[in-house]
Amino acid sequence: MARVAIIGAHGKVGQELMRELYDAGHDFVGVARGEESAEDIFRLGGEGVTLDLEQADAETLAGALAGCDAVIFTAGAGANSGVERKRTVDYGASVLTIAACQAAGIRRLIQISAAGVDDPSTATVVPDPQWAAYVAAKRDADAELRASGLDWTILRPTALTTAEGTGLIELAESVDRASGSIPRADVAATVIAVLDNPGSIGEQWELTGGSTPVAEAVARLS
Template sequence: MARVAIIGAHGKVGQELMRELYDNGDDFVGVARGEEAAEDIFRLGGEGVTLDLEQTDAATLAAALEGCDAVVFTAGAGANSGVERKRTVDYGAAVLTIAACRAAGIRRYVMISAAGVDDPATATVVPDPQWAAYVAAKRDADAELRASGLDWTILRPTALTSGEGTGLVEIAESVDRSNGSIPRADVAATVIAVLENEGSIGEQWEITGGSTPIAEAVSALV
């Protein structure tokens, strides 16, 4: 049984991940803003920690993560949050979490990123400064994690949907992003698979809906 911290636990991917961890028999700590979010995390079977990642420091976050075996970063500023908050949350909170992991002695870090963020063309797919800021924040956060010395895995899903999970994915260094999408439930299930497979450490993969069972898709790449 592992104890996993979820940064951004009250987001849509985070909630799916909490369900997966509960079903898998793992303990989890959910870090989110607001007391109501912490109460929801408790109802889903975890320990809720209320922290504003834009206002806290690494030592405070490290104390909340104490005793965890792994951290999953799935926080985001969200749609229409503005260019500045893309930098302070999608990038800044990810870097803060790296520092907190070091302080708490936690080596395992799984990042939920986004497909195509290293491709300069991705930032112009949507003619919106917020989109460009989001792509840059994700790209730079991933680079910080790769250079961190932690035991990292970076998962870069295509467009996220709220449909039922299929348990079937395509995972590769690069996937066809033109019409790709994946249910958030399948992203969450992939997180479980990479946490259970040490061969995924040091790997960065794009992930989309496909035809291969998740654990099999991960095992084929390690």
């Protein structure tokens, strides 16, 4: 059993992660922005920590993470949040989390990113400055994590849906992004499989809906 911190716990993926961690028997700390969110985390079986990632420093976040064995970063500014907040949350909060892990002596950090962000054409698929800023923020955050010296894994899902999880995915260095999508529940299940598999350390994978059971897909590549 591990003690795991979720950065961005009250987001849609974060809530799925809390359910998965609870079912797997892991203790978890959920870091969220509002007090009401922290109360929701408690009701889901975890310890809620109220922290504004855009205002906190690494020392403060490290204190919240103390005693954790691993951290999952799934924070994001969300749709229509503006170009600036893509940088301060999707990138800035990731960099803050890296520094906090280093300060707290936590080696394991799993980051949920987005498929295709290293491909320059991805930023122009949607003609929207917010989309371009989002792609750049995820790309740069992943680069910071790869250079951090931590025991990292980066998961890059295709379009996220609210559909019920199937437990079946496609996991690879690169997947077909054009028509790909994946339920958030299956992303969360993949994170748990990665958490339990040390062979995933230092790996960056894209994932989408597929035909391979989650644990088998992770084991094949680890």
